[in-house]
Each structure stands twice: as C-alpha cells, then as structure tokens.
Amino acid sequence: SEVTYLNYDVLTDFGWETDDEDLLRKAAAEDLDEVDYGQFEVQPGQSLLEAAEDHDHAWPFACRGGACANCAVMLLDGELSMPASHVLPSELMERGIRLSCNGMPVTAELTVLYNIKHMPELEDLLL
Numbered sequence: 472s473e474v475t476y477l478n479y480d481v482l483t484d485f486g487w488e489t490d491d492e493d494l495l496r497k498a499a500a501e502d503l504d505e506v507d508y509g510q511f512e513v514q515p516g517q518s519l520l521e522a523a524e525d526h527d528h529a530w531p532f533a534c535r536g537g538a539c540a541n542c543a544v545m546l547l548d549g550e551l552s553m554p555a556s557h558v559l560p561s562e563l564m565e566r567g568i569r570l571s572c573n574g575m576p577v578t579a580e581l582t583v584l585y586n587i588k589h590m591p592e593l594e595d596l597l598l
C-alpha cells in the first residue's frame with residue numbers, strides 16, 4: 472500500500488482543521504519538509520508504524536501493543552485494520568482514529584494524519 476502522511480503539528484501551525492476537505496491539497500502546495508508530509512510504501516504484513524520507521528520516520532509510539540494510543544493516526548482516506556484488543560473507544564474509531572503500531576493497511580492507498588496524540592480527544596487516553 473502507498474501511504475500519504477501529514478503531521479498533525481502542521482495543522483496546528485497553519486490553523487487548519489482535521490475536517491477540511493482541502494487539507495491534502497493545501498499541504499501539497501506548502502513545500503513542507505519530508506518529516507511532515509510525503510509518501511511511503513507499506514510492505515505486506517507490516518504495521519503502519521513499522522513501515523514509517525523503515526523509511527526513517529520517527530513517529531510517536533510507546534507500548535507498541537495497542538494499549539497506550541501514543542501512536543494514534545487519523546484516517547483521511549483508506550482503511551487500516553486493527554486487532555480486536557486495543558485502547559481506542561468506539562467514538563474515536565468512528566471518527567477514523569486508528570493505531571499505527573498494530574494497524575495494517577487494507578486498501579491500496581491510505582492517507583493519514585500522524586502525531587495526533589495532542590488532539591484534545593486523545594490526551595485523556597494517553598498513559
């Protein structure tokens with residue numbers, strides 16, 4: 472799968488909202504650093520976090536086991552499957568929030584906001 476990623480910090484910096492339909496077009500127009508915006512491939516059997524690390528990205532994580540939500544991402548497009556046992560409540564799952572440490576892409580293309588652990592909705596969950 473090919474993943475397009477955008478750092479949540481960029482939204483904070485530019486004052487953009489997560490539900491902005493033009494988010495990715497705006498990001499593409501800003502000449503952002505590769506740390507904050509770009510694409511990489513996820514190999515079959517790899518979690519999104521493992522694939523990010525393979526491409527030298529230092530995305531947030533702590534437990535690597537679905538228990539802390541530090542690695543959370545928000546799906547803007549595509550789907551990431553996750554094991555049944557994890558820390559995310561159903562309200563957050565319904566908003567497209569997933570875990571990168573144990574989530575595996577199930578669509579050929581995936582667009583995610585990473586580093587969303589500072590979203591107010593998630594701060595309460597972080598251990």
Ligand code: FES
Binds near residue numbers: 531535
């Ligand atoms: Fe803890 Fe993913 S790193 S849930």
